Amino acid sequence: MKPIPQPILDIRGLTKVYPGGLKALDSVDLEIRKGEIFALLGPNGAGKTTLIGAVCGMVRISSGTINAFGEDLARHWRSARQRIGLVPQELGFDMFDTVERQVGYSRGLFGRAPDASRVEEVLRSLSLWEKRGEEIRKLSGGMKRRVLIAKALAHDPELLFLDEPTAGVDVELRRDMWRQIGALREQGVTVILTTHYIEEAEEMADRVGVIDKGRLLLVDEKDEMMKRLGRTEAHFTLAAQLSELPPALRDYPVTLAEDGRTVCYRGGDGTGKGKAEVAAVATALVQSGIVFTALDQRESSLEDIFVGLVEQQGLAA
Amino acid sequence: MINWRSTFAIYRNELSRFRRTVFGSIVSPVLTTSLYFIVFGAAIGGRINEVGGVEYGAFIVPGLLMLTLLSESTSNASFGIYMPRFTGAIYELLSAPVGVAETLLGFVGAAATKSLILAAIILTTALIFVDYSIAHPLFALVYIMLVAASFSLLGFILGVWAEGFEKLQMVPLLILTPLTFLGGTFYSIDMLPSPWDKIALANPIVYLVNGLRWTFYGHSDVSIGVSLGLTLAFLAICVAVIAVIFRTGWRLRS
Numbered sequence: 001m002k003p004i005p006q007p008i009l010d011i012r013g014l015t016k017v018y019p020g021g022l023k024a025l026d027s028v029d030l031e032i033r034k035g036e037i038f039a040l041l042g043p044n045g046a047g048k049t050t051l052i053g054a055v056c057g058m059v060r061i062s063s064g065t066i067n068a069f070g071e072d073l074a075r076h077w078r079s080a081r082q083r084i085g086l087v088p089q090e091l092g093f094d095m096f097d098t099v100e101r102q103v104g105y106s107r108g109l110f111g112r113a114p115d116a117s118r119v120e121e122v123l124r125s126l127s128l129w130e131k132r133g134e135e136i137r138k139l140s141g142g143m144k145r146r147v148l149i150a151k152a153l154a155h156d157p158e159l160l161f162l163d164e165p166t167a168g169v170d171v172e173l174r175r176d177m178w179r180q181i182g183a184l185r186e187q188g189v190t191v192i193l194t195t196h197y198i199e200e201a202e203e204m205a206d207r208v209g210v211i212d213k214g215r216l217l218l219v220d221e222k223d224e225m226m227k228r229l230g231r232t233e234a235h236f237t238l239a240a241q242l243s244e245l246p247p248a249l250r251d252y253p254v255t256l257a258e259d260g261r262t263v264c265y266r267g268g269d270g271t272g273k274g275k276a277e278v279a280a281v282a283t284a285l286v287q288s289g290i291v292f293t294a295l296d297q298r299e300s301s302l303e304d305i306f307v308g309l310v311e312q313q314g315l316a317a
Numbered sequence: 318m319i320n321w322r323s324t325f326a327i328y329r330n331e332l333s334r335f336r337r338t339v340f341g342s343i344v345s346p347v348l349t350t351s352l353y354f355i356v357f358g359a360a361i362g363g364r365i366n367e368v369g370g371v372e373y374g375a376f377i378v379p380g381l382l383m384l385t386l387l388s389e390s391t392s393n394a395s396f397g398i399y400m401p402r403f404t405g406a407i408y409e410l411l412s413a414p415v416g417v418a419e420t421l422l423g424f425v426g427a428a429a430t431k432s433l434i435l436a437a438i439i440l441t442t443a444l445i446f447v448d449y450s451i452a453h454p455l456f457a458l459v460y461i462m463l464v465a466a467s468f469s470l471l472g473f474i475l476g477v478w479a480e481g482f483e484k485l486q487m488v489p490l491l492i493l494t495p496l497t498f499l500g501g502t503f504y505s506i507d508m509l510p511s512p513w514d515k516i517a518l519a520n521p522i523v524y525l526v527n528g529l530r531w532t533f534y535g536h537s538d539v540s541i542g543v544s545l546g547l548t549l550a551f552l553a554i555c556v557a558v559i560a561v562i563f564r565t566g567w568r569l570r571s
Contacts, residue, residue: 090405110323
């Protein structure tokens with residue numbers, strides 16, 4: 001049997017109650033394995049940023065313990081923080097400073113000796129080298145976000161937090177960001193990212209945790225999670241009223257609306273099965289001689305899934 | 318263990334921020350001081366012969382230096398910590414392996430360094446207008462450093478406390494500058510009519526101005542011991558307040 005590696009981050013009973021009484025984190029237990037990419041998935045206000053803040057030092061925790069690299073973070077925060085990097089959600093830096101200087105500053109701030117060649121490496125890997133002498137305020141939004149990442153990587157962290165790395169960025173930059181994160185995994189960096197896009201968790205993560213209203217509802221391997229999360233919904237608007245479903249559709253999870261004018265499909269498991277089945281249902285309708293005038297298909301939203309998860313948990317309890 | 322690399326990184330970063338604003342931070346105090354010398358030293362000083370055996374133009378040098386030291390130290394340090402809070406860059410400082418010692422040495426050290434450079438520039442500028450000598454140069458240097466450090470600490474507290482640019486400017490503009498003007502910068506306390514000479518002793522800046530004046534001319538309105546004691550006490554209070562700020566995370570950590 002392989003020895004179970006010690007988690008790089010071990011959170012136990014983490015609770016944060018803000019002065020106003022808002023419980024942002026409610027007794028969260030979470031273990032992060034070394035070298036994995038972990039996606040924390042949840043809607044806005046779920047407690048994702050608070051969780052990151054609690055580990056990185058922006059948030060004072062109300063109760064619970066955090067162990068990082070096998071040591072109590074509350075006691076060994078200086079040594080632990082040298083090994084942790086953070087890319088925040090909001091752009092925040094000295095806009096009048098140059099790219100290279102800011103990145104060098106971050107390296108020093110985290111206790112690393114100046115190393116121009118390492119800073120160059122980081123800047124090149126993020127396509128920032130050409131812009132090294134520019135004032136940050138003159139860069140485009142996407143470039144500014146890269147500077148944030150460069151700053152977080154400048155001290156070679158072993159554990160990297162990315163808070164909503166692709167919120168508000170264009171498709172191209174999002175793809176680019178995903179490639180970057182993939183490259184970090186290759187280097188052995190453990191990555192924890194928060195997102196409210198299911199696709200992002202699906203694309204990037206090894207494991208996914210679902211958080212809502214401060215409670216960590218579920219943590220599982222990505223594939224398992226996607227099976228649970230994925231749901232495809234399709235509505236076929238029929239040209240003529242139908243009294244009952246044709247036999248060809250019997251094997252699919254479809255229902256006929258009361259007015260007999262809409263066929264509704266609900267199914268799939270996040271692996272693409274849903275989309276394939278919708279196509280099959282469409283073919284079956286055509287083959288049965290049923291004409292439909294519109295097809296409205298969508299993947300269920302995160303909110304739908306959360307409602308489902310909470311209901312499931314409620315039933316299990 | 319203090320993280321010296323981090324401390325130095327903050328210190329250097331702050332000094333480079335000053336370099337970017339070198340025009341405003343050097344030219345404006347020099348211009349202001351020159352104006353004071355022209356107005357008070359030349360125009361009014363011509364009608365006042367001597368104060369306590371010191372030529373009037375030379376008499377106001379320590380006070381003018383104190384005026385700049387107090388406002389510059391306070392505003393530099395307060396901007397230093399307020400700007401990251403304002404722009405959101407504070408996240409990096411909070412997540413970095415730095416505690417109260419590194420932050421203070423970095424921010425306050427840089428603000429104090431800038432004040433010392435300014436002090437040297439102002440003293441040099443003063444030489445253009447008046448002839449003065451410093452009786453206890455080493456003591457003067459120590460005293461200037463002490464004042465620069467104390468008011469940089471005060472500025473740091475203000476920068477953490479302030480929730481807008483208006484509040485940031487309030488203390489230097491509405492408290493420090495008036496108190497310095499009333500604190501014997503341009504006159505000796507015993508020139509004031511009673512009871513103002515007694516009331517003036519309630520103004521803490523009086524002790525600072527006179528402490529510095531003592532290092533220049535060997536005598537002042539109040540005893541150097543009292544001046545030094547009060548300055549050290551003020552320094553200690555500021556350090557204590559900042560230690561509490563860091564322990565509780567007030568206005569820094571949510």
